[in-house]
Amino acid sequence: MNQGIPLVSGTKNTWCPGCGNFAIQHAVRFVIEELEREGIPRERIVLVSGIGCHAKIVDYFQVNSFYSLHGRTIPVATGIKMANPDLYVICFAGDGDLYAEGLDHLVHAAKRNVDITVICHNNRVYGLTTGQYTPTSPYGYKGRSTPQGIHESPLNVIEVLLGSGATFVARAYSRRLPLLRRIIREAVLHPGFAHVDVLQICATFYNLTAFYDEQVYETTETNVSQFDFACRTGHLWQYAEKGPIPLGIFYRTIRPSFPEKKEPFTKDRALAVKEIISRYS
Amino acid sequence: MFITDRVRYHLLTEADIVTECSVLIGGKAGDGISQAGQLIGSVFASLGYHVYQYTDYPSLIRGGHNYCIVRAAERPVTAYRSGIDLIIAFDQQTVDIHSRRLTDRGTILYDSDRVKATGIPLSLAGIINPLEGVQIMGNTAMTGALFRVLGIPWERIEPVLRRKIRAQPEKNIQIGNAAWNQVSSQMEVQDLGGSGRPFFSGNEWIGLGLLAGGIDAYIAYPMTPASGLLHFLAGVAEETGITVYHPESEIAVILMAQGFVYAGKKTAVGTSGGGFCLMTEALSLAGQAEIPVVIVVSQRTGPSTGLPTYTAQSDLLFIRHAGQGEFPRWIAAPATPEEAYRLGARAVDIAWKYQVPAFILSDKSFSEGIFTGDPDMQDPVAHPLSAPSFPYQRYADTPDGISPILSPPYTGEVIKVNSYTHDYQGITTEDPDMTVVMADKRKRKAQALLNYIDRDESIITGGNPDGKTCIVCWGSVRGQVTEAAEGSEVRIVSPLILEPFPGDAFRKAMRGVERIVVVEESVSGQIVTILREQGFIPDEVLLRYDGRPSAVEELSARLGRVL
Numbered sequence A: 001m002n003q004g005i006p007l008v009s010g011t012k013n014t015w016c017p018g019c020g021n022f023a024i025q026h027a028v029r030f031v032i033e034e035l036e037r038e039g040i041p042r043e044r045i046v047l048v049s050g051i052g053c054h055a056k057i058v059d060y061f062q063v064n065s066f067y068s069l070h071g072r073t074i075p076v077a078t079g080i081k082m083a084n085p086d087l088y089v090i091c092f093a094g095d096g097d098l099y100a101e102g103l104d105h106l107v108h109a110a111k112r113n114v115d116i117t118v119i120c121h122n123n124r125v126y127g128l129t130t131g132q133y134t135p136t137s138p139y140g141y142k143g144r145s146t147p148q149g150i151h152e153s154p155l156n157v158i159e160v161l162l163g164s165g166a167t168f169v170a171r172a173y174s175r176r177l178p179l180l181r182r183i184i185r186e187a188v189l190h191p192g193f194a195h196v197d198v199l200q201i202c203a204t205f206y207n208l209t210a211f212y213d214e215q216v217y218e219t220t221e222t223n224v225s226q227f228d229f230a231c232r233t234g235h236l237w238q239y240a241e242k243g244p245i246p247l248g249i250f251y252r253t254i255r256p257s258f259p260e261k262k263e264p265f266t267k268d269r270a271l272a273v274k275e276i277i278s279r280y281s
Numbered sequence B: 001m002f003i004t005d006r007v008r009y010h011l012l013t014e015a016d017i018v019t020e021c022s023v024l025i026g027g028k029a030g031d032g033i034s035q036a037g038q039l040i041g042s043v044f045a046s047l048g049y050h051v052y053q054y055t056d057y058p059s060l061i062r063g064g065h066n067y068c069i070v071r072a073a074e075r076p077v078t079a080y081r082s083g084i085d086l087i088i089a090f091d092q093q094t095v096d097i098h099s100r101r102l103t104d105r106g107t108i109l110y111d112s113d114r115v116k117a118t119g120i121p122l123s124l125a126g127i128i129n130p131l132e133g134v135q136i137m138g139n140t141a142m143t144g145a146l147f148r149v150l151g152i153p154w155e156r157i158e159p160v161l162r163r164k165i166r167a168q169p170e171k172n173i174q175i176g177n178a179a180w181n182q183v184s185s186q187m188e189v190q191d192l193g194g195s196g197r198p199f200f201s202g203n204e205w206i207g208l209g210l211l212a213g214g215i216d217a218y219i220a221y222p223m224t225p226a227s228g229l230l231h232f233l234a235g236v237a238e239e240t241g242i243t244v245y246h247p248e249s250e251i252a253v254i255l256m257a258q259g260f261v262y263a264g265k266k267t268a269v270g271t272s273g274g275g276f277c278l279m280t281e282a283l284s285l286a287g288q289a290e291i292p293v294v295i296v297v298s299q300r301t302g303p304s305t306g307l308p309t310y311t312a313q314s315d316l317l318f319i320r321h322a323g324q325g326e327f328p329r330w331i332a333a334p335a336t337p338e339e340a341y342r343l344g345a346r347a348v349d350i351a352w353k354y355q356v357p358a359f360i361l362s363d364k365s366f367s368e369g370i371f372t373g374d375p376d377m378q379d380p381v382a383h384p385l386s387a388p389s390f391p392y393q394r395y396a397d398t399p400d401g402i403s404p405i406l407s408p409p410y411t412g413e414v415i416k417v418n419s420y421t422h423d424y425q426g427i428t429t430e431d432p433d434m435t436v437v438m439a440d441k442r443k444r445k446a447q448a449l450l451n452y453i454d455r456d457e458s459i460i461t462g463g464n465p466d467g468k469t470c471i472v473c474w475g476s477v478r479g480q481v482t483e484a485a486e487g488s489e490v491r492i493v494s495p496l497i498l499e500p501f502p503g504d505a506f507r508k509a510m511r512g513v514e515r516i517v518v519v520e521e522s523v524s525g526q527i528v529t530i531l532r533e534q535g536f537i538p539d540e541v542l543l544r545y546d547g548r549p550s551a552v553e554e555l556s557a558r559l560g561r562v563l
Helices: A021-037 A053-060 A073-083 A095-101 A103-112 A157-164 A177-189 A209-215 A227-235 A269-279 B005-010 B033-046 B092-101 B124-128 B135-149 B154-164 B169-182 B202-212 B227-240 B250-262 B273-289 B316-321 B337-354 B364-368 B432-453 B477-484 B503-509 B526-533 B552-562
Strands: A045-049 A064-067 A088-094 A117-122 A168-173 A194-199 A216-218 A245-252 B020-029 B050-056 B063-073 B084-089 B102-111 B120-122 B199-201 B217-220 B243-245 B267-271 B293-299 B330-332 B357-363 B370-372 B416-418 B459-463 B469-472 B491-495 B497-499 B515-520 B540-543
Touching (some): A021 A177, A045 A073, A053 A064, A064 A073, A064 B250, A073 A088, A095 A103, A095 A117, A103 A157, B020 B033, B063 B092, B092 B102, B124 B135, B135 B154, B199 B202, B202 B357, B202 B370, B273 B293, B273 B416, B293 B337, B330 B337, B337 B357, B357 B364
Parallel strands (some): B020 B084, B217 B243, B469 B491, B469 B515
Antiparallel strands (some): B050 B370, B330 B497
């Protein structure tokens, strides 16, 4: 246990005032403290981030971390989990990061049901590069790279995840903190690939606070093990400019997770190599 | 070596020394030509010969012309010769294309059901059908017939077939024996005795080295000509306790590898040029975050898709400079099985000791060439890693720039790695002073690495040690060069380590040289750039860039014009 070492590091926080990242940081801190109390020591937790405003979160925690590349949290996290299945690996990614640059990894991670948790800080805009559209920006969104507005519909990432085989799919909102905490905790403890799409506002480039506050509602989370039901819930909101927007765990099921359990290797490696060489003689 | 006086008339051209035998096996893709070659090579190996096999095949699955050359000799060889002593023809093209290569008294062993030729006919259907075999067993039949022609008793062939053939060994042995009985002996290959040498592809020798070096994991996406390494390690993963994984892309490959390494597992990846292009962003991550990763790159003819199944030495400068920013790396290019084994193990050691990307630079010729090697490879000796101090800082500053490495979970300590410029603990910084501290730390690490590798053993020398004319080459071409230069007064200098470049050792090896000839399989002569950096200006640059390695005679003729 790391009793005495504060969970939040002394690193100066540079998120904009009002940023949704604070709520995610708060919820994750709450969950880690809870897990520590329940006997999961902090050193068994590894945080992995991409690149973007969200990613600074790993600097702000006194927890093992791998600050990786834009779009590449998932393969790093998968490698860590494969190397040591006893670690709890939590990825933080942005929507541009995860759903644009790194979408292939997301689809494959869900397909292989790798036992990691992905938290997407989905503010539907690029913050750090100053306001361009992302895969979840609504039709017509005007940004600095698309001053005339985009002529593409947003990607319904919930449907992408369900179609890819994710076994835990949820949506949360940074201004519904109790739900956010509960979902993150359940995602971390889910044995398999868990994805939490967190709607958050970008205080500087895309502030949807009023819209979200008005449109979000928490589902009753009944029938969450039924795929068809999850698809219907996921289909209710297409990341468009009108709601309503369901929040909660949409789908949760158990299927064999990755990596498979391996027996510890006890033989002498050098001897094994010599055996292979002699076999080819 | 092998031909008795009794059958001397079957021997080869004057140029061919009586100490070796070259067999060319040709047919259509799908005939299992390479497997036939390996079976034949294995028999030669069991007779005590050094064997080298070259396989030439187009990038397709069925049809097309495939051939391989199996060369057996009394000494180690890593190149093929133009002259062929025995052609095994599964199709007519083999005869049409290659019969001109027959040595004066060479002969053709052919499937008389499909091929018209002068030589030794064998009806494969006539052997296989009565025994209710399948077409692919024609390989076994030809192997049996070949060694009868070469005068090898059946008792010396059967154990090899039994060991090598997994599917229906009994039926194969019947078929091989029937073919052996159908032809007559025309030559007499000497049985050199001994217990036989291990016979592996270059990729496999590299893989054995990686295993000996202690890798815990190998991650790769299939790409010719590196896939053989993936297949080999996947095949032995269980018995060696390593994890082998094939993810969605080369981008995922190198990032997963770095996840493994962060969690304390020694990890290697493998690919060819195109796949390595996808890895370059994360290569730079490994440079910045100081994550030890071993990368095997097997070159093929480029640019772009190029000739997928043919060779090149055209990615040296790319690999030397790949990745944004500046960071140290280690590049080694083996040319023999022993070097592949040793450098494979050394790559793991260097990567972890210096926390840098360590490259094994191979090419199609070496990766897919099959070689007998020393059965008693020496166990590699790894550098001890320095112990961390506490409270732990992943990027602690040290005199040699190497920060002790720890992996999670480590009780009471936080382990952070970072792609951003970072402080000692691994927290992002934009501070100019810390930026310089970390850059200087990596620079001292590069110097420490250079100090370690700049030694005689990083440069392979051959030929006449006092020769005033020197051929400089690297990687797989060294085998051709060494043989092609035999009998001349030429010195051969071949850097085994290409980055950091062992300049002092190189200058020592070049002392007294007046004329430099470079041999390389590229369009531009990439090592010339490195030589110029070291103050050497080549006089002649012999290049080849049609994707084919040179036969000894071909290179010898070209060298003859410039030496």
